[in-house]
Amino acid sequence: MKVVDSISALRTTVNAWRLNGETVGFVPTMGNLHDGHLKLVKKAKAHNDRVVVSIFVNPMQFGANEDLDAYPRTIEEDKAKLISVGADAVFLPSVAEMYPAGLDAQTFVEVPGISDSHCGASRPGHFRGVATVVTKLFNMVQPDDAFFGEKDFQQLQVIRALAHDLSMAVRIHGVPTEREASGLAMSSRNGYLTEAEKATASAIYEEMQRVKSSIEKGNVNFTALEETMIANLEAKGFKNDYCQVVNASTFQAAREIDKELVLLVAMFMGKTRLIDNLQITR
Numbered sequence: 459m460k461v462v463d464s465i466s467a468l469r470t471t472v473n474a475w476r477l478n479g480e481t482v483g484f485v486p487t488m489g490n491l492h493d494g495h496l497k498l499v500k501k502a503k504a505h506n507d508r509v510v511v512s513i514f515v516n517p518m519q520f521g522a523n524e525d526l527d528a529y530p531r532t533i534e535e536d537k538a539k540l541i542s543v544g545a546d547a548v549f550l551p552s553v554a555e556m557y558p559a560g561l562d563a564q565t566f567v568e569v570p571g572i573s574d575s576h577c578g579a580s581r582p583g584h585f586r587g588v589a590t591v592v593t594k595l596f597n598m599v600q601p602d603d604a605f606f607g608e609k610d611f612q613q614l615q616v617i618r619a620l621a622h623d624l625s626m627a628v629r630i631h632g633v634p635t636e637r638e639a640s641g642l643a644m645s646s647r648n649g650y651l652t653e654a655e656k657a658t659a660s661a662i663y664e665e666m667q668r669v670k671s672s673i674e675k676g677n678v679n680f681t682a683l684e685e686t687m688i689a690n691l692e693a694k695g696f697k698n699d700y701c702q703v704v705n706a707s708t709f710q711a712a713r714e715i716d717k718e719l720v721l722l723v724a725m726f727m728g729k730t731r732l733i734d735n736l737q738i739t740r
């Protein structure tokens with residue numbers, strides 16, 4: 459596996475593959491890799507001749523009081539995991555390589571509408587940071603295909619809109635959420651939890667499944683379902699950020715006529731913010 463930390467070395471590597479007629483898949487990450495990330499890499503390997511993974515903890519998508527400094531950085535372990543699943547290159551840019559003139563001077567990309575609610579409302583500027591860094595990474599790698607987890611469901615929709623609206627040639631693939639045996643969605647931020655908190659956190663998935671099965675049985679009292687879910691989770695020690703059944707395309711509150719829904723959840727366990735979601739078809 460090639461390890462590159464400059465944009466020019468990345469371009470040289472990818473260009474050589476392209477000259478050879480090989481296709482390129484891309485998996486952007488913030489590192490501290492777990493089986494969810496490796497699932498994306500395996501999908502990319504199945505689709506493409508070559509796979510590039512980026513590891514970059516992007517300061518532009520973190521709010522002032524968020525966990526940018528605490529975010530786990532485990533580069534050596536990450537490289538070993540990427541070799542084990544056959545990644546062809548890992549791109550490890552520095553902040554200076556990505557933002558040489560600093561963040562204040564940086565041109566940005568913003569996807570209107572979909573970026574404003576839920577994670578966008580709780581984390582102002584977050585999706586501007588994501589859309590900007592993903593655009594830059596796409597321009598650097600120029601992949602045929604790019605792979606994102608459904609765990610970050612809103613992020614996936616933001617990136618689909620970005621690629622469509624800016625006429626990018628890249629194909630965007632969503633990959634189902636990888637979970638612990640308990641149902642807890644795998645996440646680098648699970649590492650902030652104690653074992654006891656982790657055991658409690660699996661309640662998010664249990665509650666989501668309860669809501670899904672109730673809706674599938676015909677219950678359309680979405681507000682009551684959300685209120686019960688929030689109360690059940692708060693009784694276990696969570697603090698609600700948002701918990702809402704929405705139209706899967708518009709992210710507006712679900713209505714009785716909607717067929718494709720998604721239950722979007724963000725909950726705090728202490729200082730740790732966990733997100734999850736479940737798609738529901740009526």
Ligand SMILES: Nc1ncnc2c1ncn2[C@@H]1O[C@H](COP(=O)(O)OP(=O)(O)OP(=O)(O)O)[C@@H](O)[C@H]1O
Pocket residue numbers: 486487488489493494495497498605606607608609610633634635636637643644645646647648
């Ligand atoms: N459990 C998972 N299953 C499938 N894909 C995942 C999972 N967790 C993360 N991903 C995807 O991996 C990519 C990189 O995500 P990222 O590095 O932020 O990991 P993360 O574990 O979600 O971290 P955090 O929860 O701290 O944001 C994103 O496309 C994300 O949706």
Ligand SMILES: CC(C)(CO)[C@@H](O)C(=O)[O-]
Pocket residue numbers: 486487488514516519588591592610613
């Ligand atoms: C897509 C991404 C790598 C952009 O920094 C990040 O938001 C993530 O890890 O989901």
Ligand code: BAL
Pocket residue numbers: 488519520610613
């Ligand atoms: N997985 C999304 C990246 C973030 O939380 O900043």
